Amino acid sequence: MAIATVNPTTGKIEMIIDPHSSAEVDARIGEAAAAARLLRTTTFAKRxxxxxxxxxxxxxxAPGLGELITVEMGKPIAQSIAEVEKSAKAMRFYADHSEGFLADIPLAEPATVNASRAWTRYEPLGVILAVMPWNYxxxxxxxFAxxxxxxxxxxxxxxxxxxxxAALFLDTLFERxxxxxxxxxxxxIGGADVAAVVADPRVQAVTLTGSEPAGRSVAALAGDHVKKAVLELGGSDPFIVLPTADVTAAATTAVRARIGNSGQSxxxxxxxxxxxxxYDAFAAEFTRQMSQLIVGDPLLPQTQVxxxxxxSGRDDIVALVEDARDKGATILTGGTIPDxxxxxxxxxxxxxxxxxxxxxxxxxxxxxASLYRAVDVDEALRIANQTRFGLSSAVWTNDPDEEAYVIARLDAGAVFVNGMTVSYQELPFxxxxxxGFGRELAADGQREFCNLKTVWKA
Structure with a gap:
């Protein structure tokens, strides 16, 4: 199986890289297992x-890495550089806060469990497998790392x-x-080789961000081997706009939400x-702005999409749009492949x-983007909750009672009010x-791959 960088802007192969052999994979897992034994004994300050x-x-x-990302997967260059900078910020966040996030937690009244002291502590699990996607x-x-x-x-x-x-850059980053x-x-390695890595006794847990089918497969493998798993899979996030909202601001933010990473988020x-x-005011403004976006070479700073x-990803989009068109949906703008x-x-x-x-x-x-007209807030919630997904969501309203009503009834891991979903290292995701299940980011995400050990002392 060849592993290649194929430039999505041109369709041309930029680089072909040989996959690792089974012996190389075994050696690399062995290196990680040895490192894990060292890391668990180092101090938070040293890490x-x-x-x-x-x-x-x-x-x-950042500039060179941004260009590498853009050439490999097509993200507009400003967004690629911002991704690099966001990653560095998250690394410093965990450098600053991990010791506090993973500090021992004493039981306030140990006498209730017949102890002089009782507490819980977080300890590392060992080697964690991450199966990660191309979009970020x-x-x-x-x-994760x-x-x-x-x-x-x-x-x-x-x-x-x-x-x-990008994968090879990450291979040496932390050692550097x-x-x-x-x-x-x-x-x-290829997808077919993941099962053997999950099964390896030196690997203690797995996290996957990707498609629903990939998540089901990895979760089943982890279950077979009684290993912890965290999954972040697909989403079809609802963006609800209610009558008290600032419609122009909502439409402008909706465009940003939909075309970030060229819609691949x-x-x-x-x-x-x-x-x-x-609806009519929002639809008109949203469609106007979507129709005026600059589509082109992602290495040019003015490109928005x-x-x-x-x-194959474009083929999937074409098939979805053509299915909707054939069944009578209205294409307000777009629906075409540029020359x-x-x-x-x-x-x-x-x-x-x-x-x-x-x-x-x-x-x-x-x-x-799909547009839906709702007669009231309850119909908006019905439409929002009708898919099998429940990743994130947004609601636009300036009515506090309506805000609380919607937050309590949206089936999602997060709700963003008068804004768009963004992942922040300070908030669980x-x-x-x-x-999927489990959480990334914040303290909750870090604790996913720790053993919560209870200690009791007479």
Whole structure:
């Protein structure tokens, strides 16, 4: 199996990299296991020192790394550089806060359990496997690796096969910062090889960000081997706009939410559910702005929407839009493939979707937005909750009672009020239903890969 960088802007192969052999994979897992034994005995202060140096490396190389990301998966260059900088910020966040997040927690009244003292402590598990996607090739990995390594774990990475250069950069990043050899190792393997890594007794847990089918497979494997798993899968996030909202601000934010990363984000607003009283105004402004976006070479600073990362990804988007069109939906703008090379697709807004259109239930992983008209807040919630996904959501309202009503009834891992979903290292992130289980980021995400040990003393 060849692992290649295929430039989505041109469709041309930039680089071909040989995969690791089974012997190389075994050796790399062995290096990680040895590093994990060292890391669990190092101090938080020492790990923090190493993590900050690694963060400095990211910042110093941000322009070049940004270009690498853009060439490999097509993200507009300003967003690629911002991803690098966000990753460095998260590394410093965990360098600063891990010792507090993982501090011992004493039982306030130990006499109630017949003890002089009782407490819980967080301890690292060991080697953690991360199976990561291409859409945020640095950020998705760092938001796992930074908390995991700061907790004293080691990591092995199976990255998406279309971003091998990002994967190889990450293979050495933490060692360059000072971490022990093997603390984080990239495995250049195919999807079919993941099962053997999950089964390896040196690997203690697995985290996956990716598609629902991949998540089901990895969760089943982890269950077979009685290993902890954290899954962040697909999303078809609702973006609800109610009558008291600032409609122009909502429409402008909705465009940003939908076309970030050229629409290839699990946590982006995808289904725009608008109260009938403001539907026409919102639809007009939203469609106007979507139709004026600059689509083109993602290395140019003025470009707002780049290509889809893969040809198959564009094929999936085309199939979803054509299915909706064939079933009577209205294409308000877009719905076309621009002329020229690369895997581009025009920013698209679709309204009047019939219930049997695939877009009603399936995730659109590209610059395609679905518009829904709701007669009242309860219908808006029904539409919002009708998919099998439950990652994040947004609601726009200036009515406090309405805000509380919607927050309590949305089936989602997060609700953003008068804004768009963004992942912050300070806030836990994850979903429910088919969007996965477990959490990343904040203290909760770091504790996912720790043993919570209870200690009782007479």
């Amino acid at each position: 923090a020192e190493w993590m900050r140096v690694a963060a400095d490396i990211l910042d110093a190389q 090739p640095l950020w998705q990995v760092i938001r 930074a908390p995991a390594l700061m907790a004293g774990n080691a990591g092995v990475l199976k990255h998406a096969s279309n971003v091998p250069q 910062g000072g971490f022990p050899v093997g603390s984080f190792r990239t495995l250049l 699990c946590i982006a607003g995808k289904r725009f559910i608008v109260h009938a009283d403001v 780049g290509p889809l990362a893969t040809e 020229g090379p690369g895997w581009f697709y025009a920013p698209t807004v679709i309204a009047d979707l019939p219930d049997d259109a695939r877009l009603v239930q399936e995730e659109a992983f590209g610059p395609v 994850g979903g429910i239903k088919a969007s």
